Amino acid sequence: MYDVIIIGGGASGLSAGIIAKERGKSVLILESANRVGKKLLATGNGKCNLANMNICNQNYNNPYVAHFIDKTQKFYDFWQKLGLKIKQVEDRIYPYSDSATTVLNLLRGNFLPSEIKTGFNVESIQKKDGIFLINDTILAKNVILATGSNATLGQNSHHLAQNFGHKVTELRPSIAPLLTDTTFIKNLANLRAKVKVSLVCGDKIVAKQMGEILFKSNGISGICIFMLSSYIARNQGEYKVLVDFAPDLSLSQVQEFLQKHSIFGLFQKPICQSIIKQAENTGHDLATTVKNFVIENAMLGPVKFAQVVHGGLDTNEFDTTLQSKLVSNFYACGEVLNVDGDCGGYNLFWAFISGITAGENVC
Ligand SMILES: Cc1cc2nc3c(=O)[nH]c(=O)nc-3n(C[C@H](O)[C@H](O)[C@H](O)COP(=O)(O)OP(=O)(O)OC[C@H]3O[C@@H](n4cnc5c(N)ncnc54)[C@H](O)[C@@H]3O)c2cc1C
16 A cells, blocks of 8 residues: 555656655556656746746636745755756746756656556546545555646546545636637738737726737737736636737827838738738728737637646635545645646646645645
8 A cells, every 4th residue: 555646647746746755655656648747848848937936826816826825935945956957037937958858857767667657547536444545456545636637738637536526617728829700810820920919808908918929820829829818718708809010119100100101011911911901891090900900709729729727626625735625635736726827837836836735745
């Protein structure tokens, strides 16, 4: 019998295992994929944006995170002990190597081969006489559920906790491209532009971002759009996106330019054509359309293109050590819980700090 079975060998499960082992616990990680840390390797375009200098409640959907934010030092101590050199790029924290593989190798290096079982899909957890039984074969005193979400890679395994009576809040993709039925963007597919984007609900601007937008035939993407998508995931409603194609010019500067010159001297040809078409359709002048190009019906795209899932196991049913309030010695950490952060290292920070906390508390 193991002291701790960890279900899921991602960021949160591996960090929970390292801390539990440090405390002298016997640990077994069960991972359904053919290797641990697959999603970790995909993070930050392979560079792994580990955390952010400005971690605060406002970057998350759930005030429950407040219990963990004052543990930021523990996060840095964890990496220092593992020997990872980190660096700061603007507000974001990365491994010095710019490589998610470095991060995964250090995590994995803390386990004996016998402590990780890959290709093992956990289908059932039962508890009898204070002992957990996994897939009718493996016994454990504690279970940590670290199964993440099905965003891009992976699978949802919330049912393992639901069988113990846990509730799951509504699941929606977040940090995702947005889809639209706006036909004006069709010929912009694959173009990139530096823009300001505003998210509008009703007649109110609810979020603004600057950055590079990437157009697709049926939608928009890019970090600035990912930021807006988190707002939509957390606040259901009907949205449109206003794109300002000339964020560093005022409306009167654009007007002045267009009085003397053609729009084709301002932007790439397909952008000009889309702006002209939209201006003709709405009856607005060209300069106004340059500053307020409308993308109607902006909706969250499919979860297979999302970086995280908003929603998960209801944190009201877990205490601040991440132990279930319904089933003693049953813990959860990482994205399987109803916690999602903004784009910028907030989700990996949550995965690691919640994994560390669960590992510190299993008895
Ligand atoms: C493309 C991409 C880029 C990202 N980039 C960043 C970034 O740069 N910075 C950032 O902060 N966040 C980023 N994220 C989000 C971040 O990767 C996740 O929030 C984080 O990895 C979640 O960690 P986790 O341990 O909770 O889950 P995961 O890393 O998903 O690990 C869960 C593991 O559990 C396994 N599992 C599931 N069910 C079972 C089962 N029944 N039995 C056994 N095993 C099971 C899965 O196979 C998986 O390996 C990115 C996500 C994606 C998809």
